[in-house]
């Protein structure tokens with residue numbers, strides 16, 4: 001759309017023709033901070049702030065996409081950017097940007113109240129979650145969660161006269177599902193897969209308990225992704241998943257890593 005500034009026409013450069021004959025798969029805005037609402041199993045909903053990426057495809061003949069429209073769309077839905085609005089946001093992106101597919105990625109902190117294992121002291125634990133949605137002819141949605149756990153090395157336990165190396169690990173799970181899954185439920189499942197869950201508040205009696213629990217429950221990085229796979233395969237509402245574990249080794253300068261991906265049916 002042509003506009004005028006100080007009597008001069010403001011050319012819409014983005015609409016000018018590109019002659020290189022190269023279509024672009026994903027173009028748009030990355031790392032936009034915006035408030036969103038996430039469904040919370042205990043409190044109904046939780047307000048948080050997401051880092052949002054929004055992309056569309058661009059046909060070969062256009063020079064550029066219209067970056068401002070992505071943020072205009074976010075602003076339009078600002079009162080309730082939530083899971084049940086993702087499809088309509090993607091559909092608006094396709095329409096306003098004349099695209100045939102649209103992608104929306106959100107990464108946000110999500111807080112869950114957790115009780116320490118012995119003292120039952122309450123605290124909030126932060127988990128990093130992701131929503132990855134896209135719309136071409138069909139809507140696709142992937143829920144992702146990063147769950148920190150403790151892992152204790154079975155080999156180190158076996159070989160050493162006392163002690164065993166242990167560390168904080170991050171398990172990353174991503175799922176596609178046919179029926180809604182609570183973030184809280186997925187966290188519970190993944191936390192069972194390490195040597196011990198991680199807490200934000202532990203009193204002395206809790207510290208003794210989690211140290212001994214991890215020692216009684218040694219896990220290799222391979223054990224962790226296998227344990228997660230057994231559990232995720234048994235959940236009928238999950239249609240696809242990927243699970244990764246990264247152990248930030250306390251005796252090495254590098255991490256140990258394992259990953260499994262499965263499509264069901």
Ligand SMILES: Nc1nc2c(ncn2[C@@H]2O[C@H](COP(=O)(O)OP(=O)(O)OP(=O)(O)O)[C@@H](O)[C@H]2O)c(=O)[nH]1
Nearest residue numbers: 001011012013014015063064065066067068069070
């Ligand atoms: N396409 C594109 N735009 C960019 C880039 N970097 C900055 N922009 C700016 O993004 C701004 C917004 O572009 P548009 O959305 O087309 O703005 P507009 O023409 O006022 O909006 P519409 O009338 O809706 O098209 C422009 O000032 C661009 O220069 C880039 O790498 N690519």
